[in-house]
Amino acid sequence: MREQSKINIKNLNFYYGEKQVIKDLSLEIPKNEIFAILGPANSGITTLLRTLNRLCHLTPEARQEGEVFLDGKNIFDSDVSVTELRRRVGMVFDVPTTLPMSIFDNVALGPSLRGIKSKKILEEEVEKALRMSALWDDVKDRLHTPAARLSGGQQQRLCIARVLALEPEVILLDRPCSALDPISTAKIEESLMQLKEELTIIIAPHSIQQAGRIADRVAFMLMGDLIEEGPTQDVFSVPKDQRTNDYLTGRYG
Amino acid sequence: MRINAKTTQKIAKTIIWTAALLVLAVLFSIIIYILAKGIPMISWQFLTEIPRNMGRSGGISSSIVGTLLVTAVAVIVATPFGIGTAIYLTEYTQESKVTRIIRFSAESLAGIPSIVYGLFGFIFFVIYLKMGWSILSGGLTLAIMILPTIIRTSEEAIRTVPQLYREVGFSLGATKWQAITKTVLPSALPGIVNGVILSVGRCVAETAAVMLTAGSTLRMPTSLFSPTRTMAVHFYILAREGISMDNAYGTAALLIILILLINVGFNMLVNRFIAKGR
Numbered sequence: 001m002r003e004q005s006k007i008n009i010k011n012l013n014f015y016y017g018e019k020q021v022i023k024d025l026s027l028e029i030p031k032n033e034i035f036a037i038l039g040p041a042n043s044g045i046t047t048l049l050r051t052l053n054r055l056c057h058l059t060p061e062a063r064q065e066g067e068v069f070l071d072g073k074n075i076f077d078s079d080v081s082v083t084e085l086r087r088r089v090g091m092v093f094d095v096p097t098t099l100p101m102s103i104f105d106n107v108a109l110g111p112s113l114r115g116i117k118s119k120k121i122l123e124e125e126v127e128k129a130l131r132m133s134a135l136w137d138d139v140k141d142r143l144h145t146p147a148a149r150l151s152g153g154q155q156q157r158l159c160i161a162r163v164l165a166l167e168p169e170v171i172l173l174d175r176p177c178s179a180l181d182p183i184s185t186a187k188i189e190e191s192l193m194q195l196k197e198e199l200t201i202i203i204a205p206h207s208i209q210q211a212g213r214i215a216d217r218v219a220f221m222l223m224g225d226l227i228e229e230g231p232t233q234d235v236f237s238v239p240k241d242q243r244t245n246d247y248l249t250g251r252y253g
Numbered sequence: 254m255r256i257n258a259k260t261t262q263k264i265a266k267t268i269i270w271t272a273a274l275l276v277l278a279v280l281f282s283i284i285i286y287i288l289a290k291g292i293p294m295i296s297w298q299f300l301t302e303i304p305r306n307m308g309r310s311g312g313i314s315s316s317i318v319g320t321l322l323v324t325a326v327a328v329i330v331a332t333p334f335g336i337g338t339a340i341y342l343t344e345y346t347q348e349s350k351v352t353r354i355i356r357f358s359a360e361s362l363a364g365i366p367s368i369v370y371g372l373f374g375f376i377f378f379v380i381y382l383k384m385g386w387s388i389l390s391g392g393l394t395l396a397i398m399i400l401p402t403i404i405r406t407s408e409e410a411i412r413t414v415p416q417l418y419r420e421v422g423f424s425l426g427a428t429k430w431q432a433i434t435k436t437v438l439p440s441a442l443p444g445i446v447n448g449v450i451l452s453v454g455r456c457v458a459e460t461a462a463v464m465l466t467a468g469s470t471l472r473m474p475t476s477l478f479s480p481t482r483t484m485a486v487h488f489y490i491l492a493r494e495g496i497s498m499d500n501a502y503g504t505a506a507l508l509i510i511l512i513l514l515i516n517v518g519f520n521m522l523v524n525r526f527i528a529k530g531r
Binding site: 053055058060083084086087090091093095097099100101109110112113114162163166 | 347417418419420421422423424425426427428431435436439440
């Protein structure tokens with residue numbers, strides 16, 4: 001195990017009922033980097049991300065084998081608190097999912113679920129999170145207006161702020177820019193580049209170009225198999241596997 | 254002979270318009286007729302005095318108070334049970350024989366005529382539990398009556414909350430109960446409140462069930478164990494026994510206005526507190 005690895009996945013198999021969506025996958029994800037997982041649709045990327053915060057266990061027929069270590073501790077151990085794990089490993093979904101409440105309440109939701117009631121502390125945390133996601137200047141005068149009135153890009157940055165308010169160690173982003181325009185996408189990418197100073201980011205990018213712009217390392221998955229993994233430069237310039245090459249040159253959708 | 258598409262369209266449009274207009278016309282003529290006959294009867298005295306001379310003169314203040322109390326008891330009792338059942342059905346069970354039985358029971362309850370609820374309330378609350386004719390007996394009977402409506406509307410409201418909202422809750426470290434109370438219920442609340450408003454309307458207007466359980470005294474109620482005559486029962490008796498058609502219309506008009514006020518009031522509450530995030 002490398003010194004700096006934040007997450008270490010060992011021989012992970014994942015099934016929905018009879019269907020195997022992740023096949024014997026082992027992967028180390030280093031700390032304070034942006035790690036991109038590439039692959040065509042149905043490669044098991046979403047499932048992999050949702051395994052890391054055990055969100056996929058909400059599906060009744062889901063079942064996994066293998067181990068996922070977060071800071072050396074297996075997250076599937078029975079003494080791991082799922083709610084605590086999900087606070088440490090935050091998640092941003094592919095479509096902006098603001099809840100039907102005010103901007104403030106959306107961001108304050110995580111801390112208040114943790115039991116923080118003091119209005120002053122909540123206000124501080126909300127401001128800090130909104131600043132980190134570069135949304136503060138846009139919304140500081142209308143924190144108590146409905147979140148649904150924000151634009152799509154702002155809503156997604158709000159979702160990132162909501163996750164940051166948990167003060168997580170890792171954030172998982174599942175194609176966070178797939179519903180956004182290029183300018184909003186650029187803003188989010190910029191925020192991510194700054195955020196990696198403080199936390200570990202795992203992203204399923206919505207395009208190969210996005211991975212090229214922001215990722216330190218990339219992995220390529222196909223039909224539940226991890227094909228190859230390495231520093232972005234290396235994988236993009238000299239892919240070891242023919243299938244990675246085919247994907248990067250646009251031969252899979 | 255075939256009629257061309259344009260003509261069919263015209264005929265269909267005419268029929269649909271006529272149907273809609275006819276319905277509106279009937280509805281408005283009833284409301285306008287009652288308001289026209291009743292509003293002149295409504296005065297400060299009518300609102301604040303208790304009925305005298307069997308309701309021939311005096312006001313209906315005791316009936317107004319009785320109506321509001323019976324309705325309040327019913328809604329306060331039925332709402333938590335209704336929402337609780339709806340949460341159980343939507344969040345805590347897989348579709349199974351048990352949920353089908355619960356849902357089927359609730360739907361059957363909705364189809365029972367109110368007089369049957371009245372009879373049940375009379376036998377169970379009034380006689381067996383010795384509550385007598387009282388606001389409590391009437392309110393509890395009405396609570397059972399409106400339970401299916403609240404369960405069904407709440408269940409539908411909760412079901413329409415996107416699965417993603419629950420996942421957002423969980424992904425932020427919520428326990429199951431937190432995910433329900435912090436993300437699901439706030440989103441479903443407008444729909445749930447709608448069901449409650451519907452139920453309030455039914456309680457205020459109910460006659461048969463309350464007559465058998467809350468009694469028909471004209472005295473001002475002093476506690477939840479006092480019997481009372483609700484407004485609907487009052488004007489039923491006034492009209493049925495030919496005591497005073499004028500006061501019957503006055504009561505009916507007030508009942509319509511009351512239901513309107515309750516609807517508007519609830520909607521304002523929803524807009525003010527619940528839907529501020531929309």
